[in-house]
Amino acid sequence: MIWYIELVITILVIICGIAAITVRDLLGAAILFGAYSFMMCLLWAIMGAVDVAFTEASVGAGVSTVLFVAAVFRTSRRTKD
Amino acid sequence: MKIIGFIIVLLCGGLLAYATSDFPYWGDPASPASMHVSAYYIENAVADTSVPNIVTAVLADYRGYDTMFETAVIFSAAIACFFLLRIFTPESSQSKLYRHIPTGITLRIAPGGKLPEKSDTFERIDSSWVPHDLIIKTACRLFIPFIQIFGLYVIAHGHHSPGGGFQGGVILGASIILFAVSNDLRSTISRMGEKITAFLCSAGVFIYAGTGALCILLGANFLDYGALASLMGVDPVSARSHGILIVEIGVGITVMAVMVSLYYILSSGGQLDEGL
Amino acid sequence: MHDLILAIMSKYNYWIYIVLLMIGLYAMMVKKNLVKKIIGMNILQTAIILFYISVSAKKDGTLPIIIHGPHAGHHPVRAADYINPLPHVLMLTAIVVAVATLGVALALAIKVYQQYGTLDEDEIHTRIRK
Amino acid sequence: MSQQFPALIIIVPLLAAFFIFTVSWINRKLCFPIAVLSLAISLVSAMGLLGMVLSNGPVEYRMGGWPPPWGIPYYVDYLNALVLVVVYAVALINLLACRQSVRREFPDKIGSFFTLYVLFVTGLGGMVVTGDAFNLYVLLEIASLTGYALIGMGKGDAALSSLNYIFMGTIGASFYLLGIGYLYLVTGSLNIADIASILPGVYDSKVVLVAFIFCITGLFLKMAFFPLHGWLPNAYTNAPSAAISLIAPLTTKVMIYVMIRIVLYLFTPSFSFGALHVGSVLVWLSAGAIVMGSLLALGQKSLKRMLAYIIVAEVGYMTGGLWLGNTEGITGAILHLVNDAAMTLCVFLAAGTLMFKIKPSVAGELQLDDLAGSFTKMPYTMAAFVMGALSIIGVPPFCGFFSKWYLLSGAVTAGHYEFLAALLFSSLVNVVLFFRIIEIGYYGKPGHRAESGHSIAHMDEAPLDMLIPLLLVAAGLLAMGFYTDDIVTHVIRFAIPAGIV
Numbered sequence: 001m002i003w004y005i006e007l008v009i010t011i012l013v014i015i016c017g018i019a020a021i022t023v024r025d026l027l028g029a030a031i032l033f034g035a036y037s038f039m040m041c042l043l044w045a046i047m048g049a050v051d052v053a054f055t056e057a058s059v060g061a062g063v064s065t066v067l068f069v070a071a072v073f074r075t076s077r078r079t080k081d
Numbered sequence: 082m083k084i085i086g087f088i089i090v091l092l093c094g095g096l097l098a099y100a101t102s103d104f105p106y107w108g109d110p111a112s113p114a115s116m117h118v119s120a121y122y123i124e125n126a127v128a129d130t131s132v133p134n135i136v137t138a139v140l141a142d143y144r145g146y147d148t149m150f151e152t153a154v155i156f157s158a159a160i161a162c163f164f165l166l167r168i169f170t171p172e173s174s175q176s177k178l179y180r181h182i183p184t185g186i187t188l189r190i191a192p193g194g195k196l197p198e199k200s201d202t203f204e205r206i207d208s209s210w211v212p213h214d215l216i217i218k219t220a221c222r223l224f225i226p227f228i229q230i231f232g233l234y235v236i237a238h239g240h241h242s243p244g245g246g247f248q249g250g251v252i253l254g255a256s257i258i259l260f261a262v263s264n265d266l267r268s269t270i271s272r273m274g275e276k277i278t279a280f281l282c283s284a285g286v287f288i289y290a291g292t293g294a295l296c297i298l299l300g301a302n303f304l305d306y307g308a309l310a311s312l313m314g315v316d317p318v319s320a321r322s323h324g325i326l327i328v329e330i331g332v333g334i335t336v337m338a339v340m341v342s343l344y345y346i347l348s349s350g351g352q353l354d355e356g357l
Numbered sequence: 358m359h360d361l362i363l364a365i366m367s368k369y370n371y372w373i374y375i376v377l378l379m380i381g382l383y384a385m386m387v388k389k390n391l392v393k394k395i396i397g398m399n400i401l402q403t404a405i406i407l408f409y410i411s412v413s414a415k416k417d418g419t420l421p422i423i424i425h426g427p428h429a430g431h432h433p434v435r436a437a438d439y440i441n442p443l444p445h446v447l448m449l450t451a452i453v454v455a456v457a458t459l460g461v462a463l464a465l466a467i468k469v470y471q472q473y474g475t476l477d478e479d480e481i482h483t484r485i486r487k
Numbered sequence: 488m489s490q491q492f493p494a495l496i497i498i499v500p501l502l503a504a505f506f507i508f509t510v511s512w513i514n515r516k517l518c519f520p521i522a523v524l525s526l527a528i529s530l531v532s533a534m535g536l537l538g539m540v541l542s543n544g545p546v547e548y549r550m551g552g553w554p555p556p557w558g559i560p561y562y563v564d565y566l567n568a569l570v571l572v573v574v575y576a577v578a579l580i581n582l583l584a585c586r587q588s589v590r591r592e593f594p595d596k597i598g599s600f601f602t603l604y605v606l607f608v609t610g611l612g613g614m615v616v617t618g619d620a621f622n623l624y625v626l627l628e629i630a631s632l633t634g635y636a637l638i639g640m641g642k643g644d645a646a647l648s649s650l651n652y653i654f655m656g657t658i659g660a661s662f663y664l665l666g667i668g669y670l671y672l673v674t675g676s677l678n679i680a681d682i683a684s685i686l687p688g689v690y691d692s693k694v695v696l697v698a699f700i701f702c703i704t705g706l707f708l709k710m711a712f713f714p715l716h717g718w719l720p721n722a723y724t725n726a727p728s729a730a731i732s733l734i735a736p737l738t739t740k741v742m743i744y745v746m747i748r749i750v751l752y753l754f755t756p757s758f759s760f761g762a763l764h765v766g767s768v769l770v771w772l773s774a775g776a777i778v779m780g781s782l783l784a785l786g787q788k789s790l791k792r793m794l795a796y797i798i799v800a801e802v803g804y805m806t807g808g809l810w811l812g813n814t815e816g817i818t819g820a821i822l823h824l825v826n827d828a829a830m831t832l833c834v835f836l837a838a839g840t841l842m843f844k845i846k847p848s849v850a851g852e853l854q855l856d857d858l859a860g861s862f863t864k865m866p867y868t869m870a871a872f873v874m875g876a877l878s879i880i881g882v883p884p885f886c887g888f889f890s891k892w893y894l895l896s897g898a899v900t901a902g903h904y905e906f907l908a909a910l911l912f913s914s915l916v917n918v919v920l921f922f923r924i925i926e927i928g929y930y931g932k933p934g935h936r937a938e939s940g941h942s943i944a945h946m947d948e949a950p951l952d953m954l955i956p957l958l959l960v961a962a963g964l965l966a967m968g969f970y971t972d973d974i975v976t977h978v979i980r981f982a983i984p985a986g987i988v
Contacts, residue, residue, distance in 0.1 A: 010373050017377055017400050021384040026392050033396050040403050047370075048440045049410045050243040050420055051136045052448045054235075056403075058251040059456050063340050064399070066258055070348035070357050071463040072392065075470040079390040080477055086386035094379045100697035101371050104672065108416040110437040115415060117675030117685075118556050119443040120436035127423050127434070135421040135442040136449075144446060146550040146559045150613065150625045151450045153501060157606045157629055158457035160508060161636030162464040164599040165646075242422070247453060276512055283505035290502050303494040305552035336453075343460045350467055385654055398657050405661055409668055444671075447621055451664065454628045461632060462653050465639050468646040485644055 006046050013039045026072045026079055034065030130321040132240045140245065141325040145304045149289050152332050156286050159339040166351035179203045207265050207355045221263035228256040236333040240322065246329040250336025258344045266349055266356025275353060278342045285335030289328050370411040377404035391469065391476045395462045402455040406448045413444035489539065493548035493561040495532040497613050500525045504605040511598015519586055522601045526582055526608065530575040537568040541977060556681045562618030566821065566982035570744045571615050573825050577736050577832050578608040584836055584956035585729035588843050592727050604733065607633040611741050620667045621677045623745065624660065631656045634738060637730035638722050648721030655718040659708030666702030669694050679753050690758055699754055710742035712806060713776030716799045723795040724852060728839035736831040739798060740824050743805045750809065756986030760812040773807030774909035776800065781916035789852035790838050793920060797879065800913050801827050807906050808894045814987050816897030821979050823890035826967060830887055833875035833960040840868045840949040840957060855924060859931030864947060867954050869928055871961040876921035878964045881914050886967035
């Protein structure tokens with residue numbers, strides 16, 4: 001386990017998580033959430049959980065982001081907080 | 082409200098950090114989590130089910146009952162979205178957009194008015210349409226068959242490499258969603274209709290629970306694939322491996338159909354008319 | 358001081374899961390926008406999945422796939438040099454449950470938007486009272 | 488055949504659910520009979536299972552043929568055989584009663600409603616019989632997911648209250664999952680009996696304490712225990728009446744059963760009541776839950792919102808009974824779990840029938856003074872409502888009295904007099920609540936509110952197929968009252984493990 005790669009990805013996960021919550025535009029939040037899921041998938045792949053990483057990549061980063069974008073498309077992008 | 086939320090979250094985090102002091106060291110092989118049950122799985126998975134990927138063996142055979150209910154969870158999500166959002170009476174409040182193909186002019190038809198659907202000079206386009214983009218459409222048409230082949234490979238090869246029913250089903254579903262995003266929703270629904278998706282949803286889970294019920298009819302307990310040996314004419318261990326494969330195919334079909342139906346309903350807000 | 362750092366470093370993966378869990382919980386409680394709450398809910402669920410996966414890690418253990426076939430020698434399989442597969446199975450279930458809950462929550466968010474025209478909880482409450 | 492009963496209970500409704508959804512696309516008339524048939528078969532096998540357990544002790548059924556710590560076992564003992572019969576009986580009776588109101592509220596989605604209905608009951612049934620902690624989480628998710636959808640389709644702000652229910656329910660389920668993860672970390676197993684055998688070695692570790700706190704907090708959130716009950720009143724008031732008379736009697740009761748199972752069988756009584764000193768704090772909290780639930784119910788104008796707050800108070804009864812820690816208290820908690828499911832079903836079915844016939848003045852919610860003159864207009868429904876009300880108050884011939892009696896005697900022997908005071912106070916408040924309704928229903932003139940436009944009160948009763956199940960349940964309350972002694976001596980006495988004083 002190359003620990004510095006894991007450290008970089010961990011920091012990226014936390015940054016994407018906080019950004020997905022604080023960014024004002026919902027479409028941006030959906031895309032950042034997709035990035036968060038993908039970073040999570042990398043973290044798990046490094047930790048050896050290949051099946052879970054595969055599922056998270058296809059289900060979490062893939063379909064969840066599409067469903068989020070579809071829902072934001074059906075509602076509104078503006079948000080106050 | 083912000084401060085109360087912050088305090089509760091800090092309290093929760095502090096409680097969890099307080100418990101971490103008693104955790105076993107990270108990754109040591111003698112920690113109780115990896116001694117008791119999982120040691121048996123690692124040592125006996127190949128001997129019991131002749132499936133080298135231990136995760137697939139545990140997922141579909143030792144704890145196959147969990148996975149059956151997990152497929153039932155994803156099935157009930159599709160039913161829930163259908164039940165909540167689906168609207169059958171065509172809401173004609175929005176105006177419809179048509180494009181006159183020879184000249185490329187777009188016409189806005191007031192609500193209520195309707196052009197013949199199947200006419201060859203006019204084609205219906207979404208109200209939030211993007212200019213006619215040939216590159217994306219043809220590129221996606223090229224990709225989709227290969228994505229689907231890869232999806233089938235992932236389902237079938239779940240025994241030996243990471244993958245299995247869920248991942249393969251999602252990839253197959255994603256290929257159809259890619260077609261729906263590149264073209265428009267109506268052409269996708271004309272190719273894979275709502276009835277077919279609903280039938281595939283319940284067919285996949287029916288395969289899973291039906292295989293389990295078949296094992297009861299053959300005298301063993303529920304989901305005990307060893308009983309299928311008499312049916313398949315092979316020794317019980319490889320009968321378990323084939324049982325796992327049948328179950329994974331059932332899961333793949335259900336997950337594909339559920340992802341497609343979720344996308345249909347969420348992107349069109351229930352009317353299955355104009356999608357993303 | 359040294360053993361404190363050693364203690365923290367030796368379990369550093371668990372601090373990440375606690376931080377993510379706090380982020381998700383905070384977002385669900387404090388954010389007013391419904392889609393933001395759904396994002397917070399998903400972050401909470403992935404944090405718990407991260408906890409299970411870091412439980413399953415083993416020092417110098419390989420992937421939980423046993424090499425087989427003609428060229429692999431027939432030495433007995435030792436549990437210590439394979440990663441613990443059980444949390445992986447459980448977390449496949451948890452990811453699928455997270456997607457299912459996400460689908461239903463987004464369907465309800467769209468239904469709320471169709472009814473009230475906004476996704477912000479305060480505006481919705483003012484419209485309910487009117 | 489009988490040896491396969493535990494599997495039949497879950498497999499028949501599950502296969503029926505998939506079959507209903509496919510058939511609903513072909514011919515919508517077939518959905519209802521298939522649902523009734525599947526729930527009838529599982530009710531019969533549940534009763535057969537109870538008989539098997541009574542005759543020759545707990546039954547263990549191994550899924551996939553693998554022995555327990557490796558495979559997932561079903562462990563059916565006295566406690567969950569009884570709860571299983573109650574779950575399927577309530578589901579079947581409510582299914583028979585709700586056909587007309589479903590056809591009126593969702594004319595074109597009948598197929599998916601019955602699929603969600605049967606999946607909800609399968610999730611609850613599976614949760615009651617499973618012997619594996621993680622499998623319980625998966626079944627908990629099925630039951631809650633279908634519950635969110637059923638509640639989300641109501642009138643008014645049902646979608647928003649269902650979304651809040653999703654947020655609180657997901658936090659609860661995730662805390663439960665976290666607790667199971669912490670237990671797995673120190674014991675290495677997921678099977679309830681297996682964990683209980685490994686745990687005594689690690690009782691002193693902080694991880695087990697935090698696992699206990701998170702499991703119990705998660706379950707408190709799911710069962711709407713007082714400080715965490717925010718989602719329940721809105722969700723139960725706006726839900727469609729066919730769905731809520733299924734969800735209200737069952738969800739909180741099965742969650743309390745899960746708490747009893749975890750406190751008594753996973754963290755053995757020596758840890759839950761001995762090592763931790765949280766028992767008396769939780770009894771004080773339950774007393775607070777009972778008092779606050781009753782007071783909030785007092786201030787409600789809408790009938791269903793008042794009943795929702797009574798459910799919050801009833802949850803306080805059962806958690807208090809369990810945490811008293813003595814045999815009478817736990818017997819009272821288990822008995823009240825069974826009785827309360829029947830009482831809540833009777834009262835909610837009656838409210839649903841009333842809403843079916845009477846046009847509410849405020850959109851969507853049947854106000855109390857809409858019931859004016861309902862005794863003359865709908866005598867049988869109101870008769871059943873009165874029997875349910877008397878049972879909730881705790882009048883002797885009805886079953887509510889006996890379970891309250893066990894709770895009171897448990898509180899006295901345990902020396903928790905504040906719990907005793909809370910029980911009596913809540914009974915008095917219930918008297919005020921229900922007699923206010925009976926007074927409006929009996930003495931109020933139907934025409935006395937000009938705009939309601941009812942002519943001279945003539946009897947226009949609910950349709951017969953809604954009335955017969957309602958009267959059946961009301962009669963059931965009386966029957967359970969008479970057979971309380973048999974239920975306690977034959978079933979509940981064996982359900983309590985040895986460690987209780």
